[in-house]
Amino acid sequence: MTEATAFPPTRRRRIAALILLTIVLHVLAIHWGKNYFNAATADERAASSVSVTLRPLALPTQPVSLPAAAAPKSPKPVLKKPRPPASPAQPPSDSVATFAAGDSPPTSDVPAPQPLQTHDVAEPAAPKEDSPPLVQGTQYRIDLPPSAALEYDVVAFSDNLTWRGTSTLDWKTDRSRYTVDGEVYTRLFAKIAFLNFTSSGEIGAFGVEPELYTEKKRNRPATNTHFNRERNVVSFSASTTSYPRAGGEQDRASLIWQLAAIGRGDSGKFAPGAVIDMFVAGVRDGEVWRMQVLGQEEIRLITGAAQVWHVVRQPRPGSYEQRLDIWLEPGRQWYPARLRFTETNGDYLELSLSSIKTS
Numbered sequence: 001m002t003e004a005t006a007f008p009p010t011r012r013r014r015i016a017a018l019i020l021l022t023i024v025l026h027v028l029a030i031h032w033g034k035n036y037f038n039a040a041t042a043d044e045r046a047a048s049s050v051s052v053t054l055r056p057l058a059l060p061t062q063p064v065s066l067p068a069a070a071a072p073k074s075p076k077p078v079l080k081k082p083r084p085p086a087s088p089a090q091p092p093s094d095s096v097a098t099f100a101a102g103d104s105p106p107t108s109d110v111p112a113p114q115p116l117q118t119h120d121v122a123e124p125a126a127p128k129e130d131s132p133p134l135v136q137g138t139q140y141r142i143d144l145p146p147s148a149a150l151e152y153d154v155v156a157f158s159d160n161l162t163w164r165g166t167s168t169l170d171w172k173t174d175r176s177r178y179t180v181d182g183e184v185y186t187r188l189f190a191k192i193a194f195l196n197f198t199s200s201g202e203i204g205a206f207g208v209e210p211e212l213y214t215e216k217k218r219n220r221p222a223t224n225t226h227f228n229r230e231r232n233v234v235s236f237s238a239s240t241t242s243y244p245r246a247g248g249e250q251d252r253a254s255l256i257w258q259l260a261a262i263g264r265g266d267s268g269k270f271a272p273g274a275v276i277d278m279f280v281a282g283v284r285d286g287e288v289w290r291m292q293v294l295g296q297e298e299i300r301l302i303t304g305a306a307q308v309w310h311v312v313r314q315p316r317p318g319s320y321e322q323r324l325d326i327w328l329e330p331g332r333q334w335y336p337a338r339l340r341f342t343e344t345n346g347d348y349l350e351l352s353l354s355s356i357k358t359s
Contacts, residue, residue: 054323054325054340054342057292057294057312057314059290059314059316059317060275060290060292062275064277064288064290065137065138065277066137066138066246066248066277066278066279066288067137067138067139067140067206067207067247067248067277067278068137068138068139068248069139069205069206069247069248070139070140070141070142070205070206070207071139137248138276138277140207140262140265140266140269141262141265141266142203142207142208142258142261142262142264142265142266143261143264143265144173144175144178144203144208144257144260144261144264145171145257145260145261145264145333145334145335146173146333146358146359147171147172147173147358147359148171148333148335148356148357148358148359149168149169149170149171149356149357149358149359150168150169150170150171150335150336150353150355150356150357151166151167151168151353151354151355151356152166152167152168152169152339152351152352152353152354153166153167153302153351153352153354154166154167154184154186154349154350154351155350155352156347156348156349156350157346157347157348158347159347163186164186165184165185165186165187165194166184166185166186166187167182167183167184167185167351168181168182168183169181169182169336170182171257172359173203175203176202176203177200177201177202177203178199178200178201178202178203178208178254178257179198179199179200180198180199180200180253180254180257181197181198182195182196182197182198182253183195183196183197184349184351192218193218194217194218195215195216195217195218196215196216197213197214197215197216197252197253198212198213198214198253199212199213199214199251199253199254200212201227201254205247206247206248207248207258207261207262208250208254208257208258208261209227209247209248210227210249210250210251210253210254211226211227211229212224212225212226212227213225213227213251213252213253213254213281215252215283223236223237223238223283223284224236224237225237225251225281225282225283227245227249227251227281228245229245231245232244232245232246233245234249234281234286236281236283236284236285238283238284239284239285241284241285243279243281243286246279248278248279249278249279249280249281249286250278250279250280250281251280251281251282252280252281252282255278255280255289256326256336256339258278259276259291259311259326259328260328260333260334260335260336261334262276263309263328263330263334264333264334267330269293270293270309270311271293272293272294272295273292273293274292274293275290275291275292275293276290276291276293276311277289277290277291278291289313289324290313290314291311291312291313291326292311292312292313292314293309293310293311294310294311294312295309295310296308296309296310297309297310297327299327299337299338301337301338301352301353301354302352302353302354303353303354303355306327306329306331306332306337306353307329307330307331308327308328308329308330308337308338309327309328309330310325310326310327311325311326311327311328312324312325312326315344319344320344321344322341322342322343323341323342324339324340324341324342325338325339325340325342326338326339327339329353332356335353335356336351336353337352337353338350338351338352338353339351
């Protein structure tokens with residue numbers, strides 16, 4: 001019968017130390033995770049509760065006025081050179097007309113010269129009877145923000161847990177086309193992405209004009225929203241719903257940059273109580289979003305105090321849509337200084353600008 005071989009004392013101590021170290025690391029990881037997800041200090045909780053306190057708003061009463069295409073620049077009037085007056089007809093050289101006193105001269109077939117016109121300005125042509133009627137709506141002057149890479153500190157509350165992370169917005173434009181790429185993520189032992197999205201399109205008569213919006217949430221398949229120019233239709237990969245494309249439609253990412261472009265190019269549209277209406281397509285359907293301008297505010301960022309315009313999309317009563325709050329900072333090219341998405345149950349996602357890199 002074979003005896004069981006005992007571990008030497010030195011090896012037993014090593015095994016015991018390894019087990020103890022493993023237990024300590026697990027305890028530290030659990031403790032760190034609690035602090036990370038549950039807003040460790042009372043000061044953080046107080047700051048967070050103040051941050052997410054939103055003033056309820058009444059829906060705007062103004063009639064809906066969707067964007068209209070910017071009027072094309074009127075061509076300069078063309079000045080025509082004045083034509084010289086016609087020379088009077090000369091009698092034949094070999095004949096001399098003689099008249100008796102009191103006789104009337106014979107009538108001439110040559111018309112009398114017309115008065116000299118000092119200038120002849122081309123008048124604009126009248127519209128044809130078969131021309132389309134003028135579009136009724138609001139025209140906006142657009143000035144796009146420069147390309148930039150923006151980074152945000154993220155605070156979110158969901159399922160009774162507060163978690164913190166990072167978000168990036170990469171805005172690029174060459175004044176004829178644009179792209180915006182966004183990501184929201186956190187880091188535990190590895191990077192965990194909660195949301196990725198991309199919007200791309202052209203810059204046209206309505207300003208920012210998206211062609212494709214793609215969104216990917218964690219553990220869900222990617223969705224595409226198409227703004228088809230050939231068929232003039234807005235369609236969705238996640239549903240069979242479609243809408244006619246009339247121009248001026250936005251997706252959930254391009255909307256922010258269209259507002260910034262309006263602020264830069266047509267700042268008079270930003271006044272307390274004003275409303276900017278846009279048709280916004282999501283991942284399954286779309287509707288008119290009434291962006292209410294609350295006014296100018298001062299907010300605190302990691303970079304210091306910021307003077308901003310606060311714009312809000314308040315969903316209809318009974319809707320399960322998010323409330324969207326946008327704070328645009330005129331002092332920094334009208335870039336979004338803060339974004340906050342609030343669910344009807346109180347859950348929220350808040351992004352606060354921490355750095356800007358311009359190209």
